[in-house]
Amino acid sequence: MLKVDNLTFEVNEEGRKRCLVNHVSFQVADGEMLVITGPNGGGKSTLAKVLAGIENADEGQIFLDEENISGYDIDHRANAGIGYAFQQPPRFKGMTVARMLSLAAGKELTEAESCRLLSAVGLCSADYLNRQMDGTLSGGEMKRLEIATVLAKPHKVSIFDEPEAGIDLWSFSMLIKRFEEIHKEKKESLILISHQERIIRMADKIMVIEDGEVKQYGSRDEVLPTLFTRESCGRCANGLEGGVC
Ligand SMILES: Nc1ncnc2c1ncn2[C@@H]1O[C@H](COP(=O)(O)OP(=O)(O)OP(=O)(O)O)[C@@H](O)[C@H]1O
Numbered sequence: 536m537l538k539v540d541n542l543t544f545e546v547n548e549e550g551r552k553r554c555l556v557n558h559v560s561f562q563v564a565d566g567e568m569l570v571i572t573g574p575n576g577g578g579k580s581t582l583a584k585v586l587a588g589i590e591n592a593d594e595g596q597i598f599l600d601e602e603n604i605s606g607y608d609i610d611h612r613a614n615a616g617i618g619y620a621f622q623q624p625p626r627f628k629g630m631t632v633a634r635m636l637s638l639a640a641g642k643e644l645t646e647a648e649s650c651r652l653l654s655a656v657g658l659c660s661a662d663y664l665n666r667q668m669d670g671t672l673s674g675g676e677m678k679r680l681e682i683a684t685v686l687a688k689p690h691k692v693s694i695f696d697e698p699e700a701g702i703d704l705w706s707f708s709m710l711i712k713r714f715e716e717i718h719k720e721k722k723e724s725l726i727l728i729s730h731q732e733r734i735i736r737m738a739d740k741i742m743v744i745e746d747g748e749v750k751q752y753g754s755r756d757e758v759l760p761t762l763f764t765r766e767s768c769g770r771c772a773n774g775l776e777g778g779v780c
Pocket residue numbers: 546555573574575576577578579580581582622
């Protein structure tokens with residue numbers, strides 16, 4: 536169980552404090568899937584970075600199975616069981632895909648194991664295992680490799696920031712299947728940040744974040760109908776595409 540209590544993250548903008556994550560509290564039970572959605576710039580990625588230990592919270596606490604991980608850095612949080620896939624994955628010059636997957640798995644993977652991971656994200660291992668994780672890979676390829684690194688190891692909670700971004704339709708379907716399998720197995724909890732209706736509909740719980748605050752949080756049946764009846768974003772008069780802006 537992940538328990539997030541009163542999490543706050545501020546930045547200093549030209550001498551003025553701006554709260555990007557504003558007293559956010561929620562829980563993700565074992566095996567549960569939480570989808571976080573909301574308008575662009577609402578604070579979803581920032582919240583994910585604070586959960587993963589990339590940014591340090593100014594206030595609040597994070598508990599993973601009763602363990603207070605609030606003071607842990609990114610490595611300690613990963614060891615405690617938090618997996619995190621960036622919205623925009625970093626590239627690593629000089630590192631092959633095979634090496635990266637083994638590092639992510641925490642053990643030397645066989646070719647067959649690496650192949651299974653790459654297949655789950657729609658990549659053919661023969662073409663990729665010896666490629667460098669550098670600028671020669673396309674944005675969509677990097678995104679799928681980043682997701683494969685999180686899938687390489689079991690976590691208590693895996694956070695995927697917009698896993699659909701830049702991914703083609705065929706790979707997206709495979710990815711959805713993998714998320715469905717993980718969800719069905721109930722061995723790990725998933726937090727998916729997404730604007731994609733198909734992903735939002737998979738959730739056990741949905742949280743809407745806007746202006747750094749939790750605007751809605753509840754079961755899929757409670758929140759989903761309200762998403763698709765909102766006509767405009769709460770922050771501005773912009774129309775919503777497919778129900779979510
Ligand atoms: N380090 C930072 N310093 C200042 N402002 C930041 C910083 N990081 C993010 N922001 C701003 O905070 C707000 C929230 O950004 P964030 O990336 O968390 O939004 P998001 O909900 O993930 O958006 P999107 O749906 O577009 O991915 C944005 O206005 C962004 O420009």
